[in-house]
Amino acid sequence: MDRFLPAILILAVCSSCQIYQTNLLKSDISGTDKEPFTFENDTLRVSYSFNDRSARIKIFNKSDNPLYIDWTRSSVIKGGAAEPYWTEGEETPLEFIPPRSGIEKVPFVLPDVIDSAFTGTKNYTRESSPMKFRSYMLFSFYQDFYRSFSLDHEFWLATTVQSKQPAAASTKPYIYNSSRLTEGGNFAVGFVVIGVPLVLICATADGQD
Secondary structure (H helix, E strand, O other), rough: OHHHHHHHHHHHHHHHHHEEEEEEEOOOOOOOOOOOOEEEEEEEEEEEEEOOOOOOEEEEEOOOOEEEEHHHOOOEEEEEEEEEEOOOOOOOOEEEEEEEEEEEEEEEOOOOOOOOOOOOOOOOOOOOOOOOEEEEEEEEEOOOOOOOOEEEEEEEEEEEEEOOOOOOOOOOEEEEEEEEHHHHHHHHHHHHHHHHHHHHHHHHHHHHH
């Protein structure tokens, strides 16, 4: 039993090596506590929800005419680098939205933005935020995109709350939770994964002597 004591102790404290984070996003388009960030005009309505870490985009065609979106020319832009919403192998680079109907797409997952140097709350401005991204989408009422128009919406991390205790799940569309092991936690897990089998091998060898 004494042989396993270090590993058991490390496993016991691993939970304290986990950092939990609640992230609050803001945008250049409106949103409320219960409603997602929503852009709306006479033609369409586009809403964004992030509460499960997935960027969930809903597009509703308000017009009486067919509407098209070209996913090959629509991107999420992170740090100035564009990542197309459509990737090789997907079936629908050009999506048709019938009149007075909508579609939904989940094009990417939000990253962890964890600073293990603090616990508590940090607030960021649009300029100082450590995570900013834009959603650019290209639309047209013509299948050949003879005439097209685009929407470009920006989002940024505005507030982050870090704790060593798991955060309560949120249903608010602009809040998402994340977690990560600290460097010490990664070391502890690595020690247990590698060290425990070695201890078992040694214990088995000793027992056979």
